[in-house]
Amino acid sequence: MSVSMKDLKDYAIGATDGNIGQVKDFLFDDDTWVIRYFVVETGNWLSSRQVLISPISIDLPEWEKKILSTSITRAQVKDSPDIDTRKPVSRQHEVDYLRYYGYPDYWGSTGLWGGGMYPYALVPNYIGSGIGRLGFENAGESHLREERARRSNDDPHLRSCQAVTGYHIHALDGEIGHVSDFLVDEQTWSIRYLVVDTSNWWLGHKVLISPQWIEDVCWLDQSVTIDLTRESIKDAPSYVSTEQLNREREVSLYQHYSRPGYWQGA
Numbered sequence: 001m002s003v004s005m006k007d008l009k010d011y012a013i014g015a016t017d018g019n020i021g022q023v024k025d026f027l028f029d030d031d032t033w034v035i036r037y038f039v040v041e042t043g044n045w046l047s048s049r050q051v052l053i054s055p056i057s058i059d060l061p062e063w064e065k066k067i068l069s070t071s072i073t074r075a076q077v078k079d080s081p082d083i084d085t086r087k088p089v090s091r092q093h094e095v096d097y098l099r100y101y102g103y104p105d106y107w108g109s110t111g112l113w114g115g116g117m118y119p120y121a122l123v124p125n126y127i128g129s130g131i132g133r134l135g136f137e138n139a140g141e142s143h144l145r146e147e148r149a150r151r152s153n154d155d156p157h158l159r160s161c162q163a164v165t166g167y168h169i170h171a172l173d174g175e176i177g178h179v180s181d182f183l184v185d186e187q188t189w190s191i192r193y194l195v196v197d198t199s200n201w202w203l204g205h206k207v208l209i210s211p212q213w214i215e216d217v218c219w220l221d222q223s224v225t226i227d228l229t230r231e232s233i234k235d236a237p238s239y240v241s242t243e244q245l246n247r248e249r250e251v252s253l254y255q256h257y258s259r260p261g262y263w264q265g266a
Contacts, residue, residue: 033211
């Protein structure tokens, strides 16, 4: 199932012992186009501090109640590394954050989440993950210091969904609209589609663009270039947010662009 980022905003994040806060933004990896963190406003219980919550922590989404329940406690959140969510999150910040919760790194492997597709596989002692909290507790301090030093200058490629909303979309032969939303896979938390509003070019038409069709992103110019023509986008199936995006509609979209479906390589 794909869910809208706009719909997910203000979802409650629940700990095992109470409410943590509400989702205000999402940080995605612009290399793999996967949501790596929820930016959560904690409210009065933690002086309205903004914290990062990893999808690794998500235990059981309650879609009807608009709650994303987690496997962590409020005390863990309170004592978690203080990261200024208004500034770029460095790789060293990520290393400290993941070590605090006992999670392995998600980068450096071929899967979306480490060696696998799903974030929950990185939960300590998860069967099949091959790595658990004990492995990190037994790691020497010298190893952790070396890892922090090695990762401190890495570019984590983290971008704000809120900031990228509004970016101009350029086809091969000209501009066609702007980013108005994102659709994310609720199991892998990968961004399946950018919702593109073409109303300034072709009144009332919204279309879906896969990150796989992106040729270049210019962060300074706030623009995204895609490997499609204006005409093909104009004739593409319209996206209607009130209609369920099922596999039949996805097949129709990919057939229109003569592109292989992402599910074919799963």
